[in-house]
Structure formats: structure tokens, C-alpha cells
Amino acid sequence: MEIDPLIFRLSIFILSIFVGYYVVWSVTPSLHTPLMSVTNAISSVIIVGAIIAGLSGNSNSIFNTSSIFGFLAIALAAINIFGGFLVTQRMLAMYKKKKKDK
Amino acid sequence: MISANLSAIFYLISGVLFILALRGLSSPETSRQGNLFGILGMIIAVTVTFLSIGNFSTGFIFVLIFILLGGSIGAFIAYRIPMTAMPELVAGFHSLVGLAAVFVAISAFLNPEAFNLGTKGNINLGSLIEMSIGAAVGAITFSGSIIAFLKLQGLMSGSPIVFKGQHPLNAIILISIVILIYLLCSSQSSNLFWILLAVSFLIGFLLIIPIGGADMPVVISMLNSYSGWAAAGIGFTLENTALIITGALVGSSGAILSYIMCKGMNRSFFNVILGGFGATDNNSSSSNKEQRPVKSGNADDAAFLMKNASSVIIVPGYGMAVAQAQHALREMVDTLKKNDIKVSYAIHPVAGRMPGHMNVLLAEANVPYDEVFELEEINNDFANADVAFVIGANDVTNPVAKTDPQSPIYGMPVLDVEKCKSVLFVKRSLSPGYAGIDNDLFYKENTLMLFADAKKMTEDITKNL
Numbered sequence: 001m002e003i004d005p006l007i008f009r010l011s012i013f014i015l016s017i018f019v020g021y022y023v024v025w026s027v028t029p030s031l032h033t034p035l036m037s038v039t040n041a042i043s044s045v046i047i048v049g050a051i052i053a054g055l056s057g058n059s060n061s062i063f064n065t066s067s068i069f070g071f072l073a074i075a076l077a078a079i080n081i082f083g084g085f086l087v088t089q090r091m092l093a094m095y096k097k098k099k100k101d102k
Numbered sequence: 103m104i105s106a107n108l109s110a111i112f113y114l115i116s117g118v119l120f121i122l123a124l125r126g127l128s129s130p131e132t133s134r135q136g137n138l139f140g141i142l143g144m145i146i147a148v149t150v151t152f153l154s155i156g157n158f159s160t161g162f163i164f165v166l167i168f169i170l171l172g173g174s175i176g177a178f179i180a181y182r183i184p185m186t187a188m189p190e191l192v193a194g195f196h197s198l199v200g201l202a203a204v205f206v207a208i209s210a211f212l213n214p215e216a217f218n219l220g221t222k223g224n225i226n227l228g229s230l231i232e233m234s235i236g237a238a239v240g241a242i243t244f245s246g247s248i249i250a251f252l253k254l255q256g257l258m259s260g261s262p263i264v265f266k267g268q269h270p271l272n273a274i275i276l277i278s279i280v281i282l283i284y285l286l287c288s289s290q291s292s293n294l295f296w297i298l299l300a301v302s303f304l305i306g307f308l309l310i311i312p313i314g315g316a317d318m319p320v321v322i323s324m325l326n327s328y329s330g331w332a333a334a335g336i337g338f339t340l341e342n343t344a345l346i347i348t349g350a351l352v353g354s355s356g357a358i359l360s361y362i363m364c365k366g367m368n369r370s371f372f373n374v375i376l377g378g379f380g381a382t383d384n385n386s387s388s389s390n391k392e393q394r395p396v397k398s399g400n401a402d403d404a405a406f407l408m409k410n411a412s413s414v415i416i417v418p419g420y421g422m423a424v425a426q427a428q429h430a431l432r433e434m435v436d437t438l439k440k441n442d443i444k445v446s447y448a449i450h451p452v453a454g455r456m457p458g459h460m461n462v463l464l465a466e467a468n469v470p471y472d473e474v475f476e477l478e479e480i481n482n483d484f485a486n487a488d489v490a491f492v493i494g495a496n497d498v499t500n501p502v503a504k505t506d507p508q509s510p511i512y513g514m515p516v517l518d519v520e521k522c523k524s525v526l527f528v529k530r531s532l533s534p535g536y537a538g539i540d541n542d543l544f545y546k547e548n549t550l551m552l553f554a555d556a557k558k559m560t561e562d563i564t565k566n567l
Binding site for chain 2: 029051096
């Protein structure tokens with residue numbers, strides 16, 4: 001008997017929750033703000049769905065109701081991706097160790 | 103055009119890179135590399151999507167235009183945002199993830215053929231369930247984050263908004279969402295889909311308005327978690343591994359942060375979510391508000407105390423962020439260090455408006471991160487320190503949490519500031535903190551209150567050192 005592909009995806013999902021659980025507990029509390037901004041950036045990988053939606057129109061009409069929602073979602077997700085990664089980068093660049101010269 | 107199997111493998115790779123991005127945050131040294139892994143994962147995911155569609159028509163140009171449009175807005179915000187506004191920014195970003203999830207779900211509902219989910223009016227049952235859950239959670243994330251954003255930005259009062267019948271109303275709405283999803287899946291009616299979205303937006307607003315400003319660390323973490331679950335829901339619909347992995351990671355990350363924040367306040371998650379904290383405790387605060395003597399001093403006194411100390415512990419809180427005092431504070435500490443005084447910083451888990459808020463501000467002011475300590479690491483040191491300098495923190499230093507079982511904050515872990523030989527407490531007035539209770543610390547023998555704006559006071563002390 002074939003296993004439903006949904007079960008495979010569910011397995012990936014459950015295992016990822018556990019991976020996330022252990023990985024996030026190992027994040028140092030001083031980096032919790034960058035953690036939030038970077039999780040925000042990566043959850044915008046939802047842009048892959050938005051791209052499919054945006055390209056769902058045919059060559060005669062690029063814009064239909066469905067693809068317009070797709071394009072809007074692309075813009076929103078892109079704000080998050082660029083904003084999220086760049087602001088994380090900016091924050092992480094500020095974390096410095098004590099200077100030795102003293 | 104690449105095969106579905108190949109693209110699935112690439113999505114898996116980008117999911118693994120995202121895991122490594124979070125793993126990097128275990129220490130500041132590896133964190134920058136981790137962020138690069140995250141960026142690489144994103145580039146792979148987007149490129150593979152283009153390749154798997156393989157339809158480089160005019161639509162493709164519009165995709166690029168919208169990516170550039172959103173990307174430049176995002177980049178502009180990322181470079182311009184002051185570090186003190188980070189909680190608002192994160193709340194705003196969460197709302198965008200939520201809305202994007204809603205839009206993708208709408209698009210898939212209107213045009214299921216493009217996603218291989220069946221035909222309009224006859225969408226595969228499994229996909230429709232996943233899609234409607236993703237859309238509902240996305241809508242809740244969106245409207246909830248908007249309220250959180252408005253509260254943090256000060257465009258809306260930070261005090262809880264409570265009304266009669268609030269909890270029963272919310273419960274009815276939540277139950278009706280479940281019923282709507284059931285009806286939608288059995289009838290495929292598009293009207294029900296729009297009603298589901300509207301009701302989900304509504305419950306997002308209603309869930310966040312009763313939660314007060316100081317509980318925002320929990321709310322932001324919770325919305326962070328929701329945005330992850332919304333992404334995962336859409337990931338199931340699109341059968342996309344990268345989205346499922348990321349959604350699970352972000353979902354559990356936000357959940358853990360909420361748990362840490364709740365523990366930092368010794369409150370249960372439901373207690374925070376049901377809201378109204380600070381609004382309902384008015385009786386207890388008015389009853390024990392007798393006038394007690396306090397000692398107050400000026401910058402000169404504070405400078406004198408610190409000059410004669412050999413070790414100083416700084417306790418920053420939200421007030422420091424409001425007054426933008428982090429740079430002035432670091433200048434003061436530099437002067438102290440020149441006089442061979444040992445300085446360290448003590449951060450309470452819920453100091454500020456989001457997890458890690460104080461750490462970022464101190465990092466911005468060039469405070470080395472190995473001088474900054476968490477509550478458990480430093481709490482025993484207060485007994486040996488000469489001066490504790492409390493700047494903008496209040497409830498997290500209140501000894502009542504250890505002594506008075508009647509107090510609403512009893513049992514909350516607090517910094518043992520009162521054990522220091524002397525305590526300098528910078529504050530505008532004697533008003534109580536968000537919990538609406540008096541801080542016993544104000545009236546201790548060894549406490550000197552410095553009534554002033556945090557930034558101005560810190561600068562004045564530096565001049566007097």
C-alpha cells in the first residue's frame with residue numbers, strides 16, 4: 001500500500017518542530033531580538049507561493065484577480081526578506097567583545 | 103525547467119540552511135555567518151521557484167519589479183530604523199508575513215489550477231483544509247500585529263482595553279472559525295471563505311487589545327510563532343518542504359520565546375493572553391499607597407557614591423529605551439572604568455518591550471557583550487557590589503515579589519538589587535510601574551532616588567565624576 005505524501009510532509013513538519021525546539025533553546029538570550037528578526041525574514045520564504053501565484057496568469061492576461069494577490073504578496077514578502085535580513089545584519093554587527101587594550 | 107524532484111531537494115537544502123541560520127545565533131561570533139546562511143537559503147528557494155515554473159513570460163518581469171519594489175522599501179527601513187524602535191519594526195514585519203500568507207491563500211483559492219490543487223469550486227479536500235487554516239492564522243497574525251504595532255508605536259494607548267463579555271465573545275468567535283472552516287470544506291463556497299477571513303481579522307484585533315504595553319514581549323513572541331504556523335499551513339498547501347521546515351522552526355521559536363517571557367514574569371501563558379493585567383489590580387495598589395519617606399539626591403551625590411565604589415552593576419529597563427539613554431550611559435561607564443571601577447550590566451528577561459531588547463541597545467552603544475549578564479548569572483553578585491544603578495527598570499527590581507504573597511507580582515524572578523550597599527534609582531517620579539504596585543525599593547535605607555530624565559541624569563553624573 002502506498003503512503004500518502006501528506007504523511008511525509010507531516011513527518012518533516014513534526015521533526016522540524018523538534019529541531020527548532022532544540023536549536024532555539026541554544027540561542028543565547030542576548031541575541032533574542034536578532035532571533036526574532038531573522039525568523040521573520042526566513043518565514044517570508046512564503047514568497048515562493050507568492051511567485052507561483054503571480055505567474056498564474058496566462059500570456060494574454062498577466063493580471064487577473066488571483067495573480068494580483070500574488071504580486072501584492074511578493075511585494076510584502078520582499079519587504080520582509082530584505083528588511084529582516086538587513087536589520088539582523090545591522091544588529092549583529094554591533095555585538096562586540098571587550099577590547100584587550102586596557 | 104527543472105524536475106519536481108530536483109526542486110524538492112533544493113527546497114530541502116534551503117530549509118537546512120535556515121536551521122543553520124538559527125543555530126548560528128547560539129553565540130555572537132557565529133551569528134553573522136548564520137545570517138549569511140539564511141540569505142543563501144532564501145536565494146536558493148527563490149531561484150528554484152523560478153526554474154521550476156520555467157515560464158519566463160512578461161509576468162516574470164512583473165515579479166522582479168515587485169521584488170525590487172518591496173526589497174527597496176525593506177532595505178530602506180532596515181537602514182533607517184533606530185534600534186530603540188526594534189519592537190515596533192518586528193511587530194510590523196509580522197503583520198506583513200501574516201498578510202502575505204492571506205494573499206497567497208486567496209490566490210490559491212481563486213486559481214487552484216495554477217497550484218495543482220484541483221479546479222475552482224472543487225479543490226482537493228486536504229489542500230482546502232490546509233489553505234483555510236493558513237489563511238485564518240495569517241489573518242489573525244496580521245490584525246494582531248497591527249494592534250501590537252500601534253500600541254508599541256504609541257499611536258494607541260498601551261493600557262489594556264477591557265469590556266464586559268470580552269472572553270465569551272472571543273470564545274464564540276474562535277468556535278465559529280472552526281465551524282466556518284468545516285462548512286467551507288464541505289461546501290467549497292467562496293462566500294464562506296471571505297467570511298472566514300473577515301472573522302479571523304476580527305479575532306486578531308480582539309485578542310490583542312486587552313493586553314497591556316508591558317506584556318508586549320509575550321505578545322510579539324506569540325505573533326512570531328503564529329506567523330510561523332501560518333507559513334507552515336501554506337507550505338502544506340503548496341507541498342513545499344522549505345516552507346514547512348521554516349514554518350515549524352519559526353513556530354517553535356516564537357513559542358519558546360513566549361514561554362521564556364512568561365516565566366520571566368511568573369505568569370501563565372493564558373493569564374497573559376486573557377489580558378487586562380494592570381487594569382484590574384487598581385484596588386490593591388490604592389490600599390497600600392501610604393506616604394512613606396524617600397531619600398532623593400542629585401547628580402553630584404550619585405557621582406560621589408560611584409566614585410567611591412569599587413564595583414557597580416547597571417540595571418537597564420524600558421525607561422532607558424524611551425529616554426534613548428544608552429549612549430550617555432556607556433559614556434558614564436567609560437568614565438567609571440577609567441577610575442578602575444568594575445562595571446557590569448544586569449538584564450532581566452522581560453526588561454524592555456521584546457526579548458533581548460536591552461542587549462541590542464547596549465550593543466548599539468558599543469557595550470561589549472561580555473560585560474552584559476542575564477539574571478541567573480549575576481544575581482548573586484549584587485550582595486558584593488557597592489552600587490546598583492537602576493535606569494528605567496522598575497517592577498523587575500521590586501523586592502515585594504519575594505516577600506509579599508499578596509502582591510500580584512509575587513513569585514516573579516527579580517534582580518536582588520536591594521542587596522547592594524547602595525542603590526541609585528533613576529526615575530521621573532514615584533509613580534508605580536505597569537503592574538500598578540509600589541516598589542518597596544524606593545523606601546529602603548540604602549536607596550537614593552534620582553528624579554530626572556534618564557539621559558539627562560546620566561550625562562550630569564558623567565560631568566560630576
